[in-house]
Amino acid sequence: LHPDILQFLKETVGEKNVRTQIIDRISYASDASEFKHLPDAAACPTTTQQVAAIMEMAFRENIPITPRGAGTSVSGLTVPVKGGIVLDLIQMNKILKISPEDRLAVVQPGVVYGDLDRALKPLGFSFPPEPASGKVATLGGNVATNAGGVKGAKYGTTRNYVLGLEVVLADGQVLRTGSHTLKCVSGLDLTRLFVGSEGVLGVITEIILRIDPRPLETSTAMATFENLSDAGRAVAAIMKSGAVPSVLEVVDRNCIRAINQNTNMELPEVAAILLAETDGSTKTETEAQMDKITRVFKENNASSVRLAQTAAEAEALWAARKSAYPVIARLNNTVISEDTTVPISKVVDMLEVIAELAVKYDILLVTVGHVADGNLHPHFTYDSTDPDVSRRVTEARAELYRRAIELGGTLTGEHGIGLGKAAFMSLEHSEVAMGVMRKIKQALDPKNILNPGKMDLDVCQE
Amino acid sequence: LHPDILQFLKETVGEKNVRTQIIDRISYASDASEFKHLPDAAACPTTTQQVAAIMEMAFRENIPITPRGAGTSVSGLTVPVKGGIVLDLIQMNKILKISPEDRLAVVQPGVVYGDLDRALKPLGFSFPPEPASGKVATLGGNVATNAGGVKGAKYGTTRNYVLGLEVVLADGQVLRTGSHTLKCVSGLDLTRLFVGSEGVLGVITEIILRIDPRPLETSTAMATFENLSDAGRAVAAIMKSGAVPSVLEVVDRNCIRAINQNTNMELPEVAAILLAETDGSTKTETEAQMDKITRVFKENNASSVRLAQTAAEAEALWAARKSAYPVIARLNNTVISEDTTVPISKVVDMLEVIAELAVKYDILLVTVGHVADGNLHPHFTYDSTDPDVSRRVTEARAELYRRAIELGGTLTGEHGIGLGKAAFMSLEHSEVAMGVMRKIKQALDPKNILNPGKMDLDVCQE
Numbered sequence: 073l074h075p076d077i078l079q080f081l082k083e084t085v086g087e088k089n090v091r092t093q094i095i096d097r098i099s100y101a102s103d104a105s106e107f108k109h110l111p112d113a114a115a116c117p118t119t120t121q122q123v124a125a126i127m128e129m130a131f132r133e134n135i136p137i138t139p140r141g142a143g144t145s146v147s148g149l150t151v152p153v154k155g156g157i158v159l160d161l162i163q164m165n166k167i168l169k170i171s172p173e174d175r176l177a178v179v180q181p182g183v184v185y186g187d188l189d190r191a192l193k194p195l196g197f198s199f200p201p202e203p204a205s206g207k208v209a210t211l212g213g214n215v216a217t218n219a220g221g222v223k224g225a226k227y228g229t230t231r232n233y234v235l236g237l238e239v240v241l242a243d244g245q246v247l248r249t250g251s252h253t254l255k256c257v258s259g260l261d262l263t264r265l266f267v268g269s270e271g272v273l274g275v276i277t278e279i280i281l282r283i284d285p286r287p288l289e290t291s292t293a294m295a296t297f298e299n300l301s302d303a304g305r306a307v308a309a310i311m312k313s314g315a316v317p318s319v320l321e322v323v324d325r326n327c328i329r330a331i332n333q334n335t336n337m338e339l340p341e342v343a344a345i346l347l348a349e350t351d352g353s354t355k356t357e358t359e360a361q362m363d364k365i366t367r368v369f370k371e372n373n374a375s376s377v378r379l380a381q382t383a384a385e386a387e388a389l390w391a392a393r394k395s396a397y398p399v400i401a402r403l404n405n406t407v408i409s410e411d412t413t414v415p416i417s418k419v420v421d422m423l424e425v426i427a428e429l430a431v432k433y434d435i436l437l438v439t440v441g442h443v444a445d446g447n448l449h450p451h452f453t454y455d456s457t458d459p460d461v462s463r464r465v466t467e468a469r470a471e472l473y474r475r476a477i478e479l480g481g482t483l484t485g486e487h488g489i490g491l492g493k494a495a496f497m498s499l500e501h502s503e504v505a506m507g508v509m510r511k512i513k514q515a516l517d518p519k520n521i522l523n524p525g526k527m528d529l530d531v532c533q534e
Numbered sequence: 535l536h537p538d539i540l541q542f543l544k545e546t547v548g549e550k551n552v553r554t555q556i557i558d559r560i561s562y563a564s565d566a567s568e569f570k571h572l573p574d575a576a577a578c579p580t581t582t583q584q585v586a587a588i589m590e591m592a593f594r595e596n597i598p599i600t601p602r603g604a605g606t607s608v609s610g611l612t613v614p615v616k617g618g619i620v621l622d623l624i625q626m627n628k629i630l631k632i633s634p635e636d637r638l639a640v641v642q643p644g645v646v647y648g649d650l651d652r653a654l655k656p657l658g659f660s661f662p663p664e665p666a667s668g669k670v671a672t673l674g675g676n677v678a679t680n681a682g683g684v685k686g687a688k689y690g691t692t693r694n695y696v697l698g699l700e701v702v703l704a705d706g707q708v709l710r711t712g713s714h715t716l717k718c719v720s721g722l723d724l725t726r727l728f729v730g731s732e733g734v735l736g737v738i739t740e741i742i743l744r745i746d747p748r749p750l751e752t753s754t755a756m757a758t759f760e761n762l763s764d765a766g767r768a769v770a771a772i773m774k775s776g777a778v779p780s781v782l783e784v785v786d787r788n789c790i791r792a793i794n795q796n797t798n799m800e801l802p803e804v805a806a807i808l809l810a811e812t813d814g815s816t817k818t819e820t821e822a823q824m825d826k827i828t829r830v831f832k833e834n835n836a837s838s839v840r841l842a843q844t845a846a847e848a849e850a851l852w853a854a855r856k857s858a859y860p861v862i863a864r865l866n867n868t869v870i871s872e873d874t875t876v877p878i879s880k881v882v883d884m885l886e887v888i889a890e891l892a893v894k895y896d897i898l899l900v901t902v903g904h905v906a907d908g909n910l911h912p913h914f915t916y917d918s919t920d921p922d923v924s925r926r927v928t929e930a931r932a933e934l935y936r937r938a939i940e941l942g943g944t945l946t947g948e949h950g951i952g953l954g955k956a957a958f959m960s961l962e963h964s965e966v967a968m969g970v971m972r973k974i975k976q977a978l979d980p981k982n983i984l985n986p987g988k989m990d991l992d993v994c995q996e
Binding site for chain 1: 818
C-alpha cells in the first residue's frame with residue numbers, strides 16, 4: 073500500500089486501529105477454512121462514517137476490501153485473496169436497541185451472537201438462528217452468510233429475521249434498507265439481497281433484527297438405528313407426519329466411534345443416532361409433538377428410543393451431539409466441514425452417497441447434520457501433508473457436490489460459496505443465473521473491489 | 535400493435551388466447567385499485583416457453599409487458615399504464631407437486647391461493663400467508679407482492695416461504711433461482727429479489743413454496759376497549775409479554791358502526807375491538823398462550839373480554855372481523871384501502887393519527903388491521919364524483935404516509951407500491967436507495983418494458 077493510503081487509514085480510524093505488521097497480516101490472512109492470503113493491511117473502523125471514508129478511498133484507488141467479523145467462515149469468505157485491506161468490524165460491537173414490544177433489536181455488525189443472546193434471555197426473547205460458532209461469530213457475518221444452525225427447520229435461517237440494514241456501498245455511499253416494522257413491501261427487497269451476499273455487494277454496518285419469544289419448555293429424545301436408511305427414512309416420515317421438531321440432528325457411526333474414542337460416553341456404535349427436540353410454551357405441547365416423533369422412530373426400526381424425563385437426562389442425550397465438533401477437530405491435522413444439502417426425502421440417499429464416497433476414495437468421513445432441513449455436514453478428516461490423500465479429498469468433494477445437485481440439492485445449505493465452492497457455481501447455476509448475479513455485482517461494485525474472488529462473480533478485472 | 539405482432543401472439547399462444555376486443559381491453563385496464571389504462575392487447579400463455587417467446591419479441595420490439603394474475607391489487611400493480619401487452623397468467627394454474635416430506639409444493643403462478651390450500655388441507659399442511667383476497671388471488675401475484683394477511687405476526691409473509699422460482703427475464707431468457715431444499719445459501723439470493731418485485735424484474739412462471747403443518751387447535755378471544763389508546767397499548771403489551779398470537783386484529787369504532795348499520799350483529803360501539811387467535815397442536819398450548827393475551831387485555835382496561843368456549847363461539851367472535859370488508863365496500867361509491875405500517879409500539883400513535891386525519895380532512899375513515907405486525911388498513915370511503923372530497927382524500931393520504939414514516943413506519947406493509955405510492959417512494963427511501971433499486975432495474979430490464987410506471991423505477995425511457 074502506498075504510504076499516503078496508510079496515512080489516510082491512520083487518520084481515519086486512528087493509528088492503533090491500522091495493522092500492518094506481518095504478525096497481524098498473517099492473522100488476517102486466514103479464517104476457519106483451508107485458504108490463506110496475506111492482506112496488505114487491516115483497518116478496524118468503529119463507526120459507519122469511518123467505513124464510508126475507507127470505501128470512498130478504496131473505490132477511488134481501486135483497492136480490494138475484505139470485510140471480516142470473527143473469521144469463523146469455513147468457506148474462505150474472509151480470506152483476502154487479492155490482498156488489499158481487511159476491514160475488521162469487531163469493534164463495532166454495540167447492541168443499539170432491544171425493543172421486545174416491537175419484536176426487534178438493532179445491532180452493530182461486530183456484536184457476537186452469544187452476547188445478543190445473553191442480552192435477550194432475561195427479557196424472555198431470543199434470536200433463533202444460532203450457528204454452531206455462535207459463541208464467537210458476529211452478527212454481521214451471520215447476516216452476510218445467512219447463517220443457519222440447528223434450529224433452522226422450525227425457525228428458518230437468519231434471512232427470516234433481518235428487517236433492515238445499513239450498508240456502505242462500494243463507492244462509500246451509505247444505504248439504508250428495510251424498516252423497523254415487521255412487515256414492509258416498499259420497493260425492491262434490498263435487505264434480502266444483502267443477506268447472504270458474502271460481502272461482495274457492500275459492508276454491513278447496522279442490522280435491524282426481528283426477535284422471538286423464547287420457548288418456555290422443551291422435550292428431548294434420542295433414537296439409535298442399526299441401519300442408515302432406516303434413519304434417513306425416519307427423517308422424511310417425521311416431516312411428513314406434521315410434527316414440528318425444533319431440532320433434528322443426525323450423528324453417524326464414524327462420529328459415534330470418534331466420540332467413544334475420545335470421551336467416556338460409551339455410546340452404542342450404531343449406524344446412526346437421531347437427536348430430536350421439540351419446543352413450545354407448555355410441556356403438553358412439546359410432549360405431544362415429541363410423541364409423534366418417537367412413534368415415527370419406532371415405526372422405522374429404531375433399535376432404541378430414549379425420552380428424557382428430566383433436564384439432566386436431556387443434557388445427557390445432547391452430550392453426544394455437542395461433543396461431536398470438538399472430537400472431530402482432533403481426528404487429524406485437517407478437518408473440512410462440508411455442507412451438502414438436499415430435499416428431505418433425499419437425506420437417505422445422501423447418507424448413502426457419503427458412505428459410498430468414503431469407501432471409494434478411502435477417506436474417513438464423519439457426519440453430523442441438521443436433517444430436518446436436509447443439511448448434512450460430512451467432515452473430511454485427513455493428513456493434508458500427504459499429497460495422495462489430499463488429492464483424493466479434492467476429488468471426493470467435487471463428486472459430493474455433483475451428487476448432491478443430482479439429488480435436487482444445493483452446493484451449500486449454510487456455509488456459503490466463498491472461495492471453496494466458487495469454482496463449482498456452474499454445477500448448480502445456469503449461465504442465465506450466473507449472468508444475473510454478475511450483472512447485479514457489476515451494478516453495485518463496478519470496480520470489483522468488494523471481497524473479490526468470492527462466489528465466482530468477478531467480472532471487470534483481469 | 536402492429537399486425538405482425540398480433541399475428542406472432544396468435545401463433546405463440548393460440549388465437550383464442552389473444553384478446554384485442556375493446557371489452558377485453560377494458561377488463562384488463564384496471565384491477566382493484568382506482569387506476570385504469572387500456573392495454574393494446576392481452577395474451578394468455580399456458581407454458582413458460584410461450585412466456586419466453588413473448589418476452590423475446592417484446593424486448594426486440596420495445597413493447598411494455600404487464601404480468602397479471604387475478605387482478606386483485608389495490609395498488610394498481612397490474613394496470614398497464616404504458617399500454618402494450620398484458621400477460622394474463624391465470625391459465626398457468628397447475629399444482630405441479632406437493633411433497634409433505636420435503637415440506638414443499640411446486641406451483642404455476644396462476645394457481646389460486648385457496649386452491650392450493652384445499653389441496654394441502656387433507657394432508658394436514660398449509661401455506662400460511664393467506665391474503666384477504668385468498669379465495670381469488672393467484673400465487674404468482676402473492677409472490678410478486680410478497681403477500682401478507684392476518685397470520686403475518688406468527689408466520690411471516692410470503693417471502694419466508696418461497697424456496698425457488700422460475701422467472702422469464704426481460705429478454706426472454708429463463709432463469710431458475712433457489713432450490714428444492716429448505717436451506718440454500720448458494721450465490722446471491724435472487725429468489726428474494728424477485729419476491730415483492732411487483733413484476734418489474736421478470737415474469738414468474740413457477741414457484742417452489744415451503745409448506746407448514748396445519749395447526750390442530752386454536753383458541754379465540756375478543757376484547758372491547760372504550761379508549762383507543764388502551765387498545766393500542768394492549769397490542770404492544772401483548773407482544774412484549776412473549777405471547778405468540780397467530781392473529782391479532784383491530785376493528786375500530788367506525789367499522790363497528792358500519793357493521794351494525796349493515797348487519798344484525800349489534801356489536802358494542804366501543805372505540806376498538808381486538809380479536810386474538812392462538813394456535814398450536816394442543817389445546818393446552820393455545821389456552822396458555824391465550825391466557826397471557828387475555829390477562830394483558832384486562833390490564834389495559836378492556837371493557838369486556840370474551841373467550842370462545844366452542845367452535846361456534848369462536849366463529850361468532852370472528853364474524854365481526856370477517857364482515858368488515860364486505861360492509862366497508864358498501865359504504866360509498868369509492869373505498870380505498872390504505873396500508874400504513876408502523877413499529878408495534880407506535881400502533882397507538884398511528885391509530886390516533888388516523889382519528890385526527892378523519893377530523894382534519896372531514897372524511898369517513900374505517901379501520902381494521904393486523905396489529906401484531908403494526909399493519910393498519912384505514913379505509914377511505916367517499917363519493918369520488920365530488921371533486922372537493924376527492925381532493926381532501928388525496929391530501930389526507932399524503933399526510934398519512936408522511937406521518938407513518940415519521941413514526942418509523944413504511945409506506946406499505948403488504949399492498950405494495952405499484953402506481954398509487956410510486957410518487958411517494960422518496961419519502962421513505964433515500965436517493966442512495968432509489969439509486970440502487972434503479973441500477974438493479976436497469977441491469978435486469980434495460981429497455982424498461984417490464985411493468986413500467988411501477989415503484990418509480992423507470993430509468994431509461996423518456
